[in-house]
Amino acid sequence: xxxxxxxxxxxxxxxxxxxxxxxxxxxxxxxxxxxxxxxxxxxxxxxxxxxxxxxxxxxxxxxxxxxxxxxxxxxxxxxxxxxxxxxxxxxxxxxxxxxxxxxxxxxxxxxxxxxxxxxxxxxxxxxxxxxxxxxxxxxxxxxxxxxxxxxxxxxxxxxxxxxxxxxxxxxxxxxxxxxxxxxxxxxxxxxxxxxxxxxxxxxxxxxxxxxxxxxxxxxxxxxxxxxxxxxxxxxxxxxxxxxxxxxxxxxxxxxxxxx
Numbered sequence: 370x371x372x373x374x375x376x377x378x379x380x381x382x383x384x385x386x387x388x389x390x391x392x393x394x395x396x397x398x399x400x401x402x403x404x405x406x407x408x409x410x411x412x413x414x415x416x417x418x419x420x421x422x423x424x425x426x427x428x429x430x431x432x433x434x435x436x437x438x439x440x441x442x443x444x445x446x447x448x449x450x451x452x453x454x455x456x457x458x459x460x461x462x463x464x465x466x467x468x469x470x471x472x473x474x475x476x477x478x479x480x481x482x483x484x485x486x487x488x489x490x491x492x493x494x495x496x497x498x499x500x501x502x503x504x505x506x507x508x509x510x511x512x513x514x515x516x517x518x519x520x521x522x523x524x525x526x527x528x529x530x531x532x533x534x535x536x537x538x539x540x541x542x543x544x545x546x547x548x549x550x551x552x553x554x555x556x557x558x559x560x561x562x563x564x565x566x567x568x569x570x571x572x573x574x575x576x577x578x579x580x581x582x583x584x585x586x587x588x589x590x591x592x593x594x595x596x597x598x599x600x601x602x603x604x605x606x607x608x609x610x611x612x613x614x615x616x617x618x619x620x621x622x623x624x625x626x627x628x
Contacts, residue, residue, distance in 0.1 A: 381476030390564020409437020412547040446482035478515035576604035
């Protein structure tokens, strides 16, 4: 789920906190094998301090991802019976020095915690460009149309999309770097990340990782048997391959008929 859904769910976090490259990451998960993602995982990113905004400080910050049914500690401000994240689809929890903000998935339906703080809250005037035709749902099609519009406009007069490649590129790199941390969790360390050069700086040439290739369980004559096979890899080589994957040569289309 991290490599897929985090590109949607963490977007408000990446945008609002003015993030770019994390400097550290650590992960834990259910069983990982060579063929599929784990059923559940926790990934913690550490981002360095950023330039302060006029009314908001931007110190070092940690961003933690949970999936597969795993959840953060329940906020004490949340009343009994209230869903963490506002609905069953997931959500976000911003923890600040003066309070908390909780949203549903994709950052929608934001609310202050406790809910009583919303009584005197005045919504600020919009300062960020709104995509024409967008509504409170990610499935309106407005953002896709806005992307096509930007593709057609001349570069010197183009109105950039809200998620142009300059923004989406580093964001996606951050997400999939967390996937790498899950794959490399067998190193049993907090990984140091050099985002500009796309590499981990504390994996040595001698580090090895073991990854499950086959996980079987059966009962033989009433006796439970666990049978697990592993493949062993050089961690540095595998990290470099996962970061800059060697793709196959692909396919070529046959010649198209001429008019």
